[in-house]
Amino acid sequence: MPSATLLGQALISGxxxxxxxxxxxxxxxxxxxxxxxxxxxHFALAFLAAYLTYELGTTYHVAPWWSAxxxxxAMFLVxxxxxxxxxxxxxxxxxxxxxxxxxxxILEVAIQxxxxxxxxxxxxxxxxxxxxxxxxxxxxxxxILCLVAGVLAWGTWQWLRKTYVGKALRASAEDADxxxxxxxxxxxxxxxLSGMCAAYAGVAGTFIALIATLAPAQIWTxxxxxxxxxxxxxxxxxxxxxxxxxxxxxxESIAMAILSPAWAPVVSFSMxxxxxxxxxxxx
Amino acid sequence: MVDRMGAWARRRVxxxxxxxxxxxxxxxxxxxxxxxxxxxxxxxxSLTGFLAQTAVIHKIASEIMVEEINGRxxxxxxxxxxxxxxxxxxxxxARSLYEKLITVDKVDLIQGPYxxxxxxxxxxxxxxxxxxxxxxxMGIPKLQTYDRAFPATPFGPEPDxxxxxxxxxxxxxxxxxxxxxxxLTSKFPSAQFMAQGMxxxxxKRGVKVLLYLEYESGNRDFGAIAARVKEANPDFLWVGSLxxxxxxxxxxxxKLDYTPKNxxxxxxxxxxxxxxxxxxxxxxxxxxxxxxxxxxxxxxxxLAAEFKExxxxxxxxxxxxxxQACGMISEWQILEAAVNGANSLEDEKIAAWLxxxxxxxxxxxxxxxxxxxxxxxxxxxxxxxxxxxxxxxxTEFAAPGVKLIxx
Numbered sequence: 001m002p003s004a005t006l007l008g009q010a011l012i013s014g015x016x017x018x019x020x021x022x023x024x025x026x027x028x029x030x031x032x033x034x035x036x037x038x039x040x041x042h043f044a045l046a047f048l049a050a051y052l053t054y055e056l057g058t059t060y061h062v063a064p065w066w067s068a069x070x071x072x073x074a075m076f077l078v079x080x081x082x083x084x085x086x087x088x089x090x091x092x093x094x095x096x097x098x099x100x101x102x103x104x105x106i107l108e109v110a111i112q113x114x115x116x117x118x119x120x121x122x123x124x125x126x127x128x129x130x131x132x133x134x135x136x137x138x139x140x141x142x143x144i145l146c147l148v149a150g151v152l153a154w155g156t157w158q159w160l161r162k163t164y165v166g167k168a169l170r171a172s173a174e175d176a177d178x179x180x181x182x183x184x185x186x187x188x189x190x191x192x193l194s195g196m197c198a199a200y201a202g203v204a205g206t207f208i209a210l211i212a213t214l215a216p217a218q219i220w221t222x223x224x225x226x227x228x229x230x231x232x233x234x235x236x237x238x239x240x241x242x243x244x245x246x247x248x249x250x251x252e253s254i255a256m257a258i259l260s261p262a263w264a265p266v267v268s269f270s271m272x273x274x275x276x277x278x279x280x281x282x283x
Numbered sequence: 284m285v286d287r288m289g290a291w292a293r294r295r296v297x298x299x300x301x302x303x304x305x306x307x308x309x310x311x312x313x314x315x316x317x318x319x320x321x322x323x324x325x326x327x328x329s330l331t332g333f334l335a336q337t338a339v340i341h342k343i344a345s346e347i348m349v350e351e352i353n354g355r356x357x358x359x360x361x362x363x364x365x366x367x368x369x370x371x372x373x374x375x376x377a378r379s380l381y382e383k384l385i386t387v388d389k390v391d392l393i394q395g396p397y398x399x400x401x402x403x404x405x406x407x408x409x410x411x412x413x414x415x416x417x418x419x420x421m422g423i424p425k426l427q428t429y430d431r432a433f434p435a436t437p438f439g440p441e442p443d444x445x446x447x448x449x450x451x452x453x454x455x456x457x458x459x460x461x462x463x464x465x466x467l468t469s470k471f472p473s474a475q476f477m478a479q480g481m482x483x484x485x486x487k488r489g490v491k492v493l494l495y496l497e498y499e500s501g502n503r504d505f506g507a508i509a510a511r512v513k514e515a516n517p518d519f520l521w522v523g524s525l526x527x528x529x530x531x532x533x534x535x536x537x538k539l540d541y542t543p544k545n546x547x548x549x550x551x552x553x554x555x556x557x558x559x560x561x562x563x564x565x566x567x568x569x570x571x572x573x574x575x576x577x578x579x580x581x582x583x584x585x586l587a588a589e590f591k592e593x594x595x596x597x598x599x600x601x602x603x604x605x606x607q608a609c610g611m612i613s614e615w616q617i618l619e620a621a622v623n624g625a626n627s628l629e630d631e632k633i634a635a636w637l638x639x640x641x642x643x644x645x646x647x648x649x650x651x652x653x654x655x656x657x658x659x660x661x662x663x664x665x666x667x668x669x670x671x672x673x674x675x676x677x678t679e680f681a682a683p684g685v686k687l688i689x690x
């Protein structure tokens with residue numbers, strides 16, 4: 001039987017790992033839920049941001065927070081450009097899946113051409129810092145990531161619920177024609193949201209650069225689990241995405257501590273199937 | 284009878300060494316430049332996908348060897364042309380591409396791809412067309428059941444039994460021999476195969492295995508696993524890792540303020556692990572390192588310098604030649620020796636020659652007359668010392684002044 005310390009530590013690790021799932025799910029969930037675009041290139045954009053942070057940090061010795069100040073707006077512009085393409089070619093939900101997958105593959109190849117397939121690691125003095133709380137250790141970077149994810153998810157949720165723009169976006173997602181009849185310019189708002197989603201990928205990428213070792217093929221590492229998180233957290237729901245991320249992360253981690261680490265992937269997808277079968281009202 | 288066989292084997296080794304030395308020592312100007320229709324040698328490597336980090340090393344090693352061979356006499360006086368395709372780290376793609384190489388590109392010879400799964404896929408195609416396939420990275424030798432498949436890396440026929448005992452011998456020689464062990468492994472087939480061997484051999488030799496944990500290949504979070512390792516607090520941590528997993532395990536342990544007393548890593552990414560702050564004194568499997576006594580092997584210094592130059596030009600952060608690169612070099616050395624030895628490009632004759640003769644490679648003298656065409660096992664243990672890999676066990680392969688540093 002695992003000790004209480006082991007279970008507690010596993011829970012902390014899982015919740016913090018879930019913060020990354022939630023952060024990556026945030027942009028994907030908004031894009032899918034409100035724009036009806038399944039943007040698989042979201043993961044590639046996050047990795048592009050991670051590589052840019054790595055490059056700025058290792059070649060030009062730019063601190064990660066300054067890198068983020070440059071990379072996140074750049075990603076916003078990439079999001080705008082991407083949406084211009086979707087808009088111009090009238091891409092629908094199914095086509096977006098294929099087009100953004102192709103875009104992700106192209107980005108992967110481009111990253112490999114410039115940074116090679118070899119592993120890249122942005123070593124920082126704080127990458128393995130931890131806070132000790134009783135018998136438990138809380139990794140500092142992952143904690144900051146969770147706080148940032150929490151602020152972004154809460155802020156976005158409030159923005160969608162309380163502001164005119166947010167309400168207009170939700171209305172357009174429900175029924176674009178009726179929303180337009182009330183004077184909502186869905187096209188302009190869609191550009192804004194697309195830029196925001198890409199910017200969130202940029203935020204996730206900054207943390208990926210600090211926490212993970214980079215390799216182009218790792219673009220696909222989080223794909224399965226983040227998709228599960230997006231569905232569990234409900235499309236277009238930023239708080240749901242974060243909560244689902246933490247739930248999946250914690251469940252995987254507890255499974256690793258109690259059962260075998262090999263059971264971890266089974267947990268997230270079993271959870272997805274159960275929730276889809278259960279179909280609760282809040283989903 | 285035994286003596287006669289021994290003398291015959293020695294003569295073959297000497298003949299091979301003399302031949303190889305003569306080829307390397309002959310000034311290029313005295314050798315005829317290869318001419319005529321090129322001999323096409325086809326192969327795939329995982330230039331994209333999750334194995335791409337290693338494939339790029341193999342690609343550079345191949346480029347060096349093709350230049351070397353063409354700088355000598357090519358294959359039977361004809362220049363060698365390497366037809367390289369990208370299998371995207373996918374066995375099914377490897378299978379289709381080998382079919383294409385043989386039937387459409389009409390290559391004369393083939394080289395094996397990288398990693399067990401693509402090799403198995405390619406081996407089926409090679410078998411269908413009767414092609415000789417030399418490969419350097421099949422970690423489960425018993426799966427190499429095709430009569431004309433030859434290993435370029437000296438795993439030996441049963442590395443799951445022989446190599447754990449090399450590690451256990453090393454552990455027994457430590458000032459305080461470890462009595463407990465945690466075996467943690469990826470479910471990647473070749474790592475899992477070795478991990479099960481390690482667990483079985485450790486128990487046979489009285490080392491208690493406190494935990495045996497398997498994780499999925501591509502596992503993202505090692506926090507809970509690290510917590511279990513820390514709680515078990517073994518004298519020796521054995522990690523059946525691939526690529527970055529070792530770094531991830533050690534980083535997760537450091538976040539829990541825990542450093543393993545001794546840790547061994549099976550197939551990690553050598554550069555990132557050596558350069559990592561967590562990498563100091565970790566142990567790892569190898570067959571050779573760019574150090575003595577290996578640097579005294581014929582051609583090794585030149586190959587190491589060429590590799591460094593090309594790897595730096597290719598923007599690889601870790602440009603030192605290692606066992607991975609040497610696997611591919613050994614593949615080409617075997618193919619060159621076999622073509623010249625058999626004096627033919629016919630697969631049947633090349634295979635027959637390899638079964639009867641030893642080949643002097645960068646890994647030393649290899650034979651192919653054992654089970655699954657394997658010869659003797661020659662796996663060693665290396666350790667990170669001052670951010671560099673140093674062979675530490677068996678001691679006769681350690682460079683002068685280098686010693687195993689135990690906790």
